[in-house]
Amino acid sequence: MTPVELSRTVLHAVRRAVDAGELSVAVPTRAVVAPPGPGGCGDYATGIALQLARPAGQPPLKVAEVLRPHLLGADGITDVVLTGPGFLNISIDRAVSRVGLVGEILRRGARYGYADGPDGRVVQLHCPHDLRAVVVADAAARLLRSQGALVRVTAEGFEDAWTSVLGVAVDAVGPAPAELPVNVRPVPAPESADPMSLGRDAGRWALLHPAAHDRPRAGDQHLVQRESNPLFRVRYAHARARAATRNAADLGFTADPGPVTGSVTGTPAGTATVTAPLADVAPELLAALADHPRVLAAAADHRAPDRLARHLVTVADAALPFLPTVLPRGGEKPSAAHRARLALAEAVGAVLAGGLALLGIDAPDHL
Numbered sequence: 001m002t003p004v005e006l007s008r009t010v011l012h013a014v015r016r017a018v019d020a021g022e023l024s025v026a027v028p029t030r031a032v033v034a035p036p037g038p039g040g041c042g043d044y045a046t047g048i049a050l051q052l053a054r055p056a057g058q059p060p061l062k063v064a065e066v067l068r069p070h071l072l073g074a075d076g077i078t079d080v081v082l083t084g085p086g087f088l089n090i091s092i093d094r095a096v097s098r099v100g101l102v103g104e105i106l107r108r109g110a111r112y113g114y115a116d117g118p119d120g121r122v123v124q125l126h127c128p129h130d131l132r133a134v135v136v137a138d139a140a141a142r143l144l145r146s147q148g149a150l151v152r153v154t155a156e157g158f159e160d161a162w163t164s165v166l167g168v169a170v171d172a173v174g175p176a177p178a179e180l181p182v183n184v185r186p187v188p189a190p191e192s193a194d195p196m197s198l199g200r201d202a203g204r205w206a207l208l209h210p211a212a213h214d215r216p217r218a219g220d221q222h223l224v225q226r227e228s229n230p231l232f233r234v235r236y237a238h239a240r241a242r243a244a245t246r247n248a249a250d251l252g253f254t255a256d257p258g259p260v261t262g263s264v265t266g267t268p269a270g271t272a273t274v275t276a277p278l279a280d281v282a283p284e285l286l287a288a289l290a291d292h293p294r295v296l297a298a299a300a301d302h303r304a305p306d307r308l309a310r311h312l313v314t315v316a317d318a319a320l321p322f323l324p325t326v327l328p329r330g331g332e333k334p335s336a337a338h339r340a341r342l343a344l345a346e347a348v349g350a351v352l353a354g355g356l357a358l359l360g361i362d363a364p365d366h367l
Contacts (some may be wrong), residue, residue: 001076001097002104003044004113006090007031012047013070021075022066025055029119033090033296037285041081042091049086054140060086076100097278098286102257102340105289105347110354111146112181113293121150125303126176129157131166132216135207135360137184138168139305142358147300156182165196166203167360183293184303186212193218201361205231208359223367230313234352235367237316237323241349242365244326248342251327251334259342280345285318292351296358307360312355319348 001009010031017023028051037046049064056063064086071080071090079091105112125143127133134155141151147216154172162168176182189195195203202222209230210216225232232236290310299307326341338351351364 001092001294002101003033005076005100006033006092009047009074010048010067010088012068012318013074014048014052015090016070017066021051023056023058023063023305025052028052032294032297035291036083036087036089040083040087040089042079042089043094043097044092045087045089049088053086055074062086064088068223081189093181094281098282099257099259101286102343102347105350106257106343109350111359112354113296113352114146115148117148118150121149123149123151123183123246124180125151125153126180126182127153127155128182129163130154130185130188130215131159131188132207133184134158134162134168134170134184135166135195135204136186136212136303136305137170137206139208139308139359140303142298142360143300143305143308144303147357149300154180155276161196165200185216186216189216189218190234198222202231204360205309208305211306212304220289223310230309230316232362233320234312234316234356235363237319238352238356238363239365239367240323241319241345243351244323244342244345245349247327248338253334253339253342255346256336256339256345257343258336282322285315285322285344285348288315288318289347289351292355308355309359312352314350315348315355319345319352325346 009367011027014023014025015027016073018025018027018193020252028048031046031048033044036042050060050066052063055231061082063080067088068082071077071088071164076093076097077090077223083089108114124135125135137153137155142315144151153170154176155170156175158173166361189207191196193216194262195206195216198218203218206218206296207223221229222231227233233245245255273309288311292315293305295311299305323345326338328338356363
């Protein structure tokens, strides 16, 4: 069960409680599930009971008690524990969940984590005459559209070179009406910095990777092909994932989601030797992949593409020790384990490619 599927399961539980007359509320359109916070347990937690308590006219803990049996009856859920004021902590069948997660990512491809369709929101982003603000607004608009919103971007001023070099565009330029204040205003890049000299990909990354309240650096560190460069690590992990697919085809096997087990010895980014059991590597990677839809939603809601940029670094760093284990070695024959590893590698490639595209950055197949 993927986080997206679990979110739907939570909403189905609410619907069943409403249909049974146990709750009198409008079923929400979205249920947020995330890793449990302090004091929580299980694989995921949701605060849906706190969200429904006021309209239901009941304490959050009582709402959670109503929802618990409906969740326990769902396929793939092994336990539901109530904690705090009414959080539902959900444990899932991990073996089934991991295989389902990889299959879901491969099915959705680069659009994994996107909303199923328009959600009726209309969002207006207005930014000052500032390069970083326009780039952040452009990426925030991409994220919001991925989550079903209709978005319009305007700016107090705009330079044509910003489009030709960094690929940004706005829908209109000029002062906004008084009722539409500037609502995208990150800390500008230093006057001495020239992000456009870095080119489209590195220039956008330099402006998007830092949080909005941090001043970006636009030096050559974004161009070096070394592990010290987060953008390089993300794109290198994507290229390694794509290479695994090509090389597997040469060996005559394809991806098939399944349990990933074994041991790993590899050289991420070609600079260091890593030895660790896959049981230690794969869960961290799978957790990062599972968190992708939540990160996209949060980055869109907060107009914070930096959250997505940092998440892609997390995915890449978890994937790099794993990717060298995908292909058979020496006289090994391709096995079910290799096909499962290849499926996981392809899922990594899809998430990294989709995330970079939302930031307006290319994901090359070769580096």
